[in-house]
Amino acid sequence: MRSFAFEASPGRVVFGAGAIDHLPREVERLGASRALVLSTPQQAELASDLSIRLGERAVGIHPHAVMHVPVETARRAIEEAARLGADCVIAAGGGSTIGLAKAIALQSALPILAVPTTYAGSEMTPIYGLTEAGLKRTGKDARVLPKTVIYDPCLTLDLPLNMSITSGFNAIAHAAEALYAENANPITKLMAEEGIRAVAHGLPGVKANLRDLSSRSDCLYGAWLCGAVLGVSNMALHHKLCHVLGGTWNLPHAETHTVILPHVLAYNAAAAPDAMGRIERAMNTPNAVSAIFTLMQKLGAPTSLEEIGMQRADLARAASLVMELPYHNPTPVTYEGALALLDDAFMGLFTVPDRPKRQACID
Numbered sequence: 001m002r003s004f005a006f007e008a009s010p011g012r013v014v015f016g017a018g019a020i021d022h023l024p025r026e027v028e029r030l031g032a033s034r035a036l037v038l039s040t041p042q043q044a045e046l047a048s049d050l051s052i053r054l055g056e057r058a059v060g061i062h063p064h065a066v067m068h069v070p071v072e073t074a075r076r077a078i079e080e081a082a083r084l085g086a087d088c089v090i091a092a093g094g095g096s097t098i099g100l101a102k103a104i105a106l107q108s109a110l111p112i113l114a115v116p117t118t119y120a121g122s123e124m125t126p127i128y129g130l131t132e133a134g135l136k137r138t139g140k141d142a143r144v145l146p147k148t149v150i151y152d153p154c155l156t157l158d159l160p161l162n163m164s165i166t167s168g169f170n171a172i173a174h175a176a177e178a179l180y181a182e183n184a185n186p187i188t189k190l191m192a193e194e195g196i197r198a199v200a201h202g203l204p205g206v207k208a209n210l211r212d213l214s215s216r217s218d219c220l221y222g223a224w225l226c227g228a229v230l231g232v233s234n235m236a237l238h239h240k241l242c243h244v245l246g247g248t249w250n251l252p253h254a255e256t257h258t259v260i261l262p263h264v265l266a267y268n269a270a271a272a273p274d275a276m277g278r279i280e281r282a283m284n285t286p287n288a289v290s291a292i293f294t295l296m297q298k299l300g301a302p303t304s305l306e307e308i309g310m311q312r313a314d315l316a317r318a319a320s321l322v323m324e325l326p327y328h329n330p331t332p333v334t335y336e337g338a339l340a341l342l343d344d345a346f347m348g349l350f351t352v353p354d355r356p357k358r359q360a361c362i363d
Contacts, residue, residue, distance in 0.1 A: 004185035009231045012148045017213060019152040023053050026148050030111050032088035034059045036081050038101055043093045050092050059084045065097040067253055068131040068246050074103035086110060094118035095253060102128040102144035112146040117156055119167040119219055121174050121227020123149045136247020151224060153216040161210060165299045166254035168203045171223040172196050173238055173257045174230035179275035180268060181233040182328040189278060191229040197282040198222030200295060207299050237329040238264040244321045255308045258301050262293040263345045269353045271330035290352040304348030315342045
């Protein structure tokens with residue numbers, strides 16, 4: 001076994017049906033007494049419920065989170081937290097809300113308590129993103145990693161089917177990229193493989209019955225692992241593409257990750273046989289790329305950039321932006337290669353690559 005270093009991200013996780021009942025206790029554990037509850041406008045009701053649960057420990061609700069964290073939105077939230085004298089922020093919802101909480105923490109160092117209701121996984125990473133003038137800037141900072149995460153699958157029972165499916169593939173994308181990351185190691189590979197297994201196993205049950213608590217629990221557990229492994233892994237072509245498409249064209253986050261996923265896997269398949277082998281083992285399939293695309297079709301996930309709002313005329317600029325400050329990737333990324341990938345993803349065209357032979361043992 002080759003030498004490696006593994007640094008676990010610190011944080012406390014409370015997992016289980018009804019775990020949200022422990023919210024007041026967990027805020028108290030943080031030493032906080034003036035919590036600002038964040039959400040999107042669509043989840044204002046959840047934010048209100050959490051505020052009621054906290055009683056005097058809540059100082060306000062800020063239901064104004066939006067995708068990709070525009071800097072203007074972040075500034076308003078930072079000002080509101082300061083005006084109210086908040087000593088912690090509670091992020092109730094998905095990646096947009098957690099991203100807004102991270103923007104506040106980056107500026108003020110206030111601790112975050114996250115209550116995820118999707119499978120985005122942002123709650124387990126020290127990665128933040130801010131969008132300004134049509135460009136999304138990302139970075140890593142320990143201050144933005146939530147101190148506590150409460151995973152309650154009961155809070156995901158009303159997550160609409162399309163959001164459940166695309167959010168699940170978003171999680172799988174995090175783990176798949178971690179498998180061939182520049183700093184991948186045996187521990188992160190175990191986490192990624194188990195995360196993919198749990199989400200891929202849970203999603204069909206969610207489609208069959210949106211309120212199936214067992215399937216919801218599998219997906220949330222898998223999302224935890226997928227987010228955690230992303231938090232300690234270097235990103236590659238998949239996330240570069242999605243940051244460009246989301247930040248510059250404001251494409252929906254989870255849908256973009258979903259559409260791009262099989263195309264990037266196909267692009268990297270020959271150069272990352274170990275990663276493909278682990279995905280295949282997790283999904284009990286002979287071909288990782290085919291299995292992902294087939295599952296997308298079976299679950300009714302979007303399969304083309306066109307259907308989620310991209311314009312073909314913008315593909316060339318997107319490929320150019322991908323080449324700016326490129327991330328490490330198993331297969332070298334060229335402008336021509338990125339453009340061809342984007343063109344296939346735009347049309348939803350897909351050719352399953354042959355699987356290269358791999359060693360019998362996976363390290």
